[in-house]
Amino acid sequence: MKKSLLAMAVLLAILISGQAYAGDTIRIGAIASVTGPASFLGEPERNTLVMLQDQINEAGGILGKNLEIIIYDDETEVNKAVLAADRLIRRDRVQAAIGGTTSGNTLAIMSNFTRAEIPLVSMAAAERIVNPVDPWIFKTPQSDRHAVTRILNHAKDQGYERIAIITVSDGFGQAGREVLRELIPEMGLTMVSDEIYGPRDTDMTSQLTRIRNQNPDAIICWGTNPGPAVIARNRQQLRLDIPLYMSHGVASRRFIELAGTAAEGLLLPLGRLSVAEHIPDDHPQKELLLNYISDYEARFNTPVSSFGGYAWDAMMLIKEAIEMGQSAEPKDIRDNLEKIQGFVGTGGIFNMSPEDHNGLDETSFVMAMIEDQDWKIVSE
């Protein structure tokens, strides 16, 4: 009896003391949507972080300290993301954090990190995350604005004028739609049709038929798998020969597999990660990308996707900031993140500033076309 009491007391003491700061490790938190609707984004992100933790530690850690990345799955649910953020800040007392996977979850947890004065590097695309700039919030994926600019420039070069858009009714599609609606008229084009589809819809012929009736010169589709694959197939089925642009949200081999022959001739902006073998050898990203791809595919035995790259960039930017300032204090990490210049990542070359917490521009994309079931760069 006494023994068990003692054991309980010890256990309680351990619980109460919690995990205090361990001086010789650097603790970075991460919130990824490993399961749920956004799992196709979150899983490669999680894998990448797991891989990076091992690689960095094998190479001697950061500043000689061991790196510990604490990863929580928010199941693509807002509530869980907020709880996970709370847990990282209060229980795990991380020095910096990465996440969330989706724009919605990032927007939901941002204020917690700002309040706790811990830098957060998001892996989500929405411009709203860094515009207006919040001193503690950064993000690694290219903004939709960059992708849209690339697409519209290409369309203009082809002489297209009447543009139809079809966007998915989730956070990703909404963000794209807002930028499209803003930039299409700004660049002197006309938007003739504005269609929406649901993230789980299985047939978009109705929307495409409506679009066809408006006679556009080109269609821009903004969504993530599987919707765009269905749209590509429906376009083929309807024998619609209007050029179709996809967003960078489908930048994975999986999309080509799903769309099959319907993918032929589709145009889209791609991060260089997806077309690593096609970019010139002297491009500064080339070596890094090839290394990342071979490491990732060797370890997880699945094809790489550009989403894992967002996590790579986030972690490595934080590492860079820590090493720049020789300090892992949250405040120092933040200050140095803002100063990073010319950092070569998977998504592009990052040039941060107090006004720009993303650090990328539209040159981080190439325009590609799908040809013979593979990417082909049409403009660098």
Add this chain to the structure above:
Amino acid sequence: MSKNTALLKCSDIYVRFGGVMALSGVTFFAEKGAITALIGPNGAGKTTLLNVITGMIPQSEGSIEFKSRDLSNVAAHIRSQEGMVRTFQNLEVFSHMSVLENVMTGAHNRYNYSVLDSIFKTPRYFARETECRDAALEKLNFVGLEKEWSLPALDLPYGKQRLLELARSICGEPELILLDEPAAGLNSRETKNLGEVISAIRQDLGITVVLVEHDMELVMSISDEITVLNFGQVIAKGTPRDIQNNQEVVEAYLGSED
């Protein structure tokens, strides 16, 4: 037997289900203070008539008058509030409640107070609840279930659930109670006891009774008047003695011998 003293008057009731005529032109009176039995072979329309009277289903034609008020098109719960209660052939005991609560529910409108009274537990709430509880206990006593008051209703044996239904229906102190085969499924001892309770309901509480029943012994021993239904029509009316000697009734039950 003048029409003026009848507590309940159903005149020319027709009920059609799709193409089937369940009741055709039934006229039925229940005298104040009497036990009126309604008998007939299976499928004669007895329960349908009860359903029409209590407002469970609408009649296609005809009128229902209770205490000289026309209730033909009035909702069931209002008929109950007017003082007309029934029991059910397949027991409809409230399964999620104790025996006492079941009976207290019977007095739903008699001890009235508002929702706000219950939320804030006002003195009115306590006063009414106490009255209601006392009344319910008294009724349980009346049917002989006082010992079982705290049990979950479904824990009672079948025969006692019948008594519980009776206690529940008289707790609101109605003027008319319609019993739908109360003796179904009871053994002879229980049936005898039931007969006594029904008589007491009329005698001691002064409640008018309409009794739908197959147990002829029970019907003959306690009824003042009997109405016989067959194929949705009234085929005879009279005292128990009249009915026992009525050739048409005998044929209806046994089938004519040709």
Add this chain to the structure above:
Amino acid sequence: MEGRKGVISLAVFILAAAGFPWILTNEYYISILILSGITAIGVVGLNLLLGFAGQISLGHAAFFGISAYTSAILTTNYGFPVLAGVIIGIILSALVAFLIGIPALKLKALSLAMATLGFGLIVYIFLNETITLTGGPSGFVGIPRFNVLGYEFYSDLAYYYLVAGALTLVIIISLNLINSRTGRALKAIHSSENAARVMGINVFRFKLFVFVLSAVFAAMAGGLYAHYLSFVAPSSFGFHASLQLIVMAILGGMSSVWGGVIGALFLTSMPEFLRMYEELETILYGLILILCMMFMPQGLVGGLSRLSGYIADKLFKRRLK
């Protein structure tokens, strides 16, 4: 007996709720408690409808959503005081419940389930698509924290007590209602609508009343939710959320007000304990639902009370010897 047991449970609950923050080893758990408490408010309301009156609603999260968004929009875009925003949100939810309840509550079991499900989906789509008003799928940001008369519930501890207070209020109202003629009428409707009618109970009015009341509780929860997270997104109020509420009510135990509280606490905090299993979490979650329903059909409260009865029995017998 009923009354005294209720008072004791209530006292235990209030003591536990008040004491919780002092025994927790980490601040972080407070946010779990806050979210559990907010959810519990909604579940207790749903339990009145589902467990007591026997009417199902597969769209209850919509009432959370209507009130959360109303209050969010009014306070953030139009500068309403938070309290006013929350109250208007509750009133609007109640009104919508009233209007949808009139045709829907005439339906029986599965048709009612379908009608409420459809209603919930329509509200969800509305929240998702009226982007200029609600911010669309990516959510509505920048909602102020809850404050009353200048006092801002900025710390989580303060917010915790706010939520605990609201939950206590909701529990007291529910317990008082259940032990009254209204509660008996609801239970009667659950067993047999016809028998209830015969007892003079205006079945439709009571159904509508409890439907609106449960919507009001859900709306209270919605307001507290929006002004805690300071962010709302339609995905928190969709079919999945409605289903979650139902599961909480049933898993906790339908025939008890406490069932809702326990169910909400259990299911909100369970994922925290399952985290270590990562991907297995979904499977375990499914298994727990199946096993609980197979072996504890009365829910956790039923199971717990059987267990405590068993233990009391043992102890008592031993003393007799």
Add this chain to the structure above:
Amino acid sequence: MDLGSALQYLISGLTVGSTYGLTALGFTIIFNATRVINFAQGEFVMLGGMLAVFFAGFFNFGLFPAIVLAVACTTLVGVCMERVAIRPVQGANVINIIIITIGVSIFIRGVVMIFLGKDTFALPPFFGTEALYFLGATIIPQSIWILLITMLVLLGLRTFFNNTIFGKAMLACSFEQKAAHLVGISVDRMVMLSFAISAMVGSIGGVILAPVTLTSYDVGIMLGLKGFASCILGGLGNPFGAAAGGLIIGVLESFGAGYVSSAFKDAFAFIILLVILFFKPSGIFGRADIERV
């Protein structure tokens, strides 16, 4: 309103509607035998599609053996579900059983997610990919297959219920379990059979859809919802009503997206569903049942 577009909306509505209809059929069969709405029905559809992809892709079985195997496996899952999770709680509260089916659906989804992954997959079409063109509208061969197989399944079920002793026994169970038991029908076996059949019907649906609509571990949720809606719309308990309800919802959605607004197309379908429900609670093809008091 031009004919070509209208016809196109109709075709796509009917194709999608068949999905809903097949799911709804499964709901109906189990409902008739047990009075329970099986929320795992959508998972049967998902399993059909995912397993077919799995067998065809990983084992290189060829499309048709893979399909047969997928349907057989799903049927087995249906039987197991009944044996393990439904039969032991016979006679329990209907709501509790429904929660069990929800638990089963979450469980199945979880297992598939872990073993087959979270990706979306496509199954190759059965015959031909070239779209047919007529009256200004196009139709792909797979759509014709979907419609055809849906009709065949309906016809098969009809024959089964009307002309076989098992079918008749199942119908008897659906009317009155006790009476069926009294005349010597094993209700247990009939319930199990109902799970087997609806798992089979569901998986056939999943298989024929996968080439058009693609499939992933989580497609069952949405299909389950729409299938349930179709059942109620068509009149619960009536298999032909269920199939028709599915087609109606599919067409409503497609016309809603075409003529009203693609953003609100689901809302549009559900608003019409609610209106119908409020005016005819028993569904379009359901008879108002006369309640016995």
